[in-house]
Amino acid sequence: MKTSSALNKIACAAAIVCFTSLSHGQSAVGIYGVADLGVRHTSGMDASNAPATANANAMGSGIDTTSRLGYRGTEDLGGGLKAEFNFETGLNVDTGTPANAKFFDRASVVGLSGAWGTALGGRQTTLLADAVGVVDPLGNRYASFNPNIQIAALSGHKLGQEYGSAGSSSGSYRLDNAIKYIGKFGNFSGRAMYGFGEQNGSNAKLSSTGASLAYEDARFAATLAYSQFKSIANLDLKAYFGGVSAKLGDSKLNLSYGQHEAQTSLVAKTENKTLGLGVNHPLSDSLSLIATYYKVDRSRTGLTADGFNRMVTFAEYKLSKRSLVYAELDSTKWKNNYQGTGNASTGKGFSMGVKHTF
Numbered sequence: 001m002k003t004s005s006a007l008n009k010i011a012c013a014a015a016i017v018c019f020t021s022l023s024h025g026q027s028a029v030g031i032y033g034v035a036d037l038g039v040r041h042t043s044g045m046d047a048s049n050a051p052a053t054a055n056a057n058a059m060g061s062g063i064d065t066t067s068r069l070g071y072r073g074t075e076d077l078g079g080g081l082k083a084e085f086n087f088e089t090g091l092n093v094d095t096g097t098p099a100n101a102k103f104f105d106r107a108s109v110v111g112l113s114g115a116w117g118t119a120l121g122g123r124q125t126t127l128l129a130d131a132v133g134v135v136d137p138l139g140n141r142y143a144s145f146n147p148n149i150q151i152a153a154l155s156g157h158k159l160g161q162e163y164g165s166a167g168s169s170s171g172s173y174r175l176d177n178a179i180k181y182i183g184k185f186g187n188f189s190g191r192a193m194y195g196f197g198e199q200n201g202s203n204a205k206l207s208s209t210g211a212s213l214a215y216e217d218a219r220f221a222a223t224l225a226y227s228q229f230k231s232i233a234n235l236d237l238k239a240y241f242g243g244v245s246a247k248l249g250d251s252k253l254n255l256s257y258g259q260h261e262a263q264t265s266l267v268a269k270t271e272n273k274t275l276g277l278g279v280n281h282p283l284s285d286s287l288s289l290i291a292t293y294y295k296v297d298r299s300r301t302g303l304t305a306d307g308f309n310r311m312v313t314f315a316e317y318k319l320s321k322r323s324l325v326y327a328e329l330d331s332t333k334w335k336n337n338y339q340g341t342g343n344a345s346t347g348k349g350f351s352m353g354v355k356h357t358f
Contacts, residue, residue, distance in 0.1 A: 027083075029073035031358075037093045038063040038326070038353020044344030045332070049145050051339030051347060061093040064314065064326045064355045066143050068106060077112075084118075085110040102167065106174070117183035123176045126164075127193050127210040128153045128241050128258070131225035134214055135243030137254040137278020137292040141314060142328065147294040149173070152241050152258025152274040159262050159270060163229035163237040164195050164208035172229055172237070175208055189214045197230065204230050219247040235263035243276070252280040254292075268301040290314040298338070306336035323356045 039059050045051060047058035061067045070088035077083055088107035090099030099105065104123065111120035132153045133140055143149045150156035155173035157163075166172040178195040190213050197206030212225035224242040231237070243256030256276040263269050278292035290313065297307040312330040319325065328351040339345065 027073050027075035029071070031069070031071055033069040033091075034062075034065050034067050034355065034357050035091075035093050036062050036065050036067045036353060036355040038328075038351045040349060040351040042347065042349040044347035045349060049347075049349070051334060051343040053343055059094045060351070060353075061091065061095075061099075062143065063328060063351045063353050064141055064316070064324075065357075066106075067091040067093045067099070070107065074113075079114075081112060081114045083110070083112055084120075117181060120180045120182075122178070123174055124178055124180055125174050126153070126172065126208070126227055127180075127191050127212040127225040128227050128239055129155070129173050130191065131212055131214070131223040131241050131243070132256070132258075134216065134221050134223045135245045135254050135256050137256065137276045137294075138290060138312060138314070139280065141290070142312065145312070145330070147274050147296050147310060148241075148256060148258065148276050151272050151296055152239075152256070152260075152276075154237075154239060154260065157237075157260070157262070157272075159237070159264060161231050161233070161235075161264070162206065163231050163235075163262065165197055165206045166229075172208075178208070187215055187217050189216070191225075193227070195229075199232070202234070205232050205234055206230055221245040231263075235265070237262040250282050254278045254280075264301075270301075271299045273297045286318045288316050290316070304336050306334075306338040308335055308338050309333045322358060323354070325352075325354050327352050 040063065041057050042049065043055045047056045068088055068090050070086065072086040074082050074084045086107045086109050087104045089104050090106050092099050107124055109120040109122035109124050111118060132148045136148045138146050140149065153173055155171045157172060158170050160169055162169050163172045165176045166174065167176055175195040177198055178193060180191065180193045183190050193210040195208035197204065199205040208227060208229045210225065210227035212223065214223040215221065222244045226240045229237040237260060239260030241258035243254065245252060245254045258274040261269055261271045275295040276292065278290065280288060280290045282288045292312050294310045297305065299305045310330065310332045314326055314328050316324050316326045330349045332347040334345050
């Protein structure tokens, strides 16, 4: 038993050394990640931030930034051409488990890049998600609670059916079997994306298309994205998102707007509109404050229009280049029974945690 165990360890070590040597000789390969863990108290919401009647206390992973582990690399093919790959999985730091049953749920892509741009194929974020990352008032913080990510970028649309090859009936933030092109022209960039539905006898079912434009410099950014998704029943989900981000002095101001309309049946549809406002202001070299406001309006065929208003504030204190501690405070006001019968009309939360990147 001891000999076998020792041999296994030696074999594993040898494999790692061989892999490292091969990687070093042919390409640049890196491991990266985020470990974010915090504690949270809520009233009017449960531990998953769903509307509720009581209070909850919980430990959570990814409150500031989603915890993850990734592998990426490039190989110089000569003539300005490079091959590249990226595999990334979400992690629950509080339990040590993957965040999704699909292990590389966040990214699984390989492609080529050169002076002409970059082409990637595999599981990857939609163009709506890419656009949110440029101008979101929270800077993509608190992804599971952020209305721009959950609703505008469709991570948690909760429409009850799969749109595009997302592998989920509750969200279309990332798509399987997708091809994305990224072209950069000075401070401007353009993107195009197509997702295969892979359904026998139909090129349309579960397919997706999208296009986006963006401008970014040191003090200003603007973006506009459009995507269309098909369900297995060939129903449409059409969405667009746009916004601007500008630095005024030391402060960064953000404004965004997203809207989508989904056919949920041949005779019914759901529409969501999401407005986001925010400011990120450094109080010192180490301390920064992020204050945001989101307004969500929902309309559904045959039902009363509803929605919610949400305010989220983060304070972050840098301990080093890669580590920080944070405190978060939020308040949500549900409108026209969006929260469901019997649940509180207002939800409040407070979080504290630590984040380390590597």
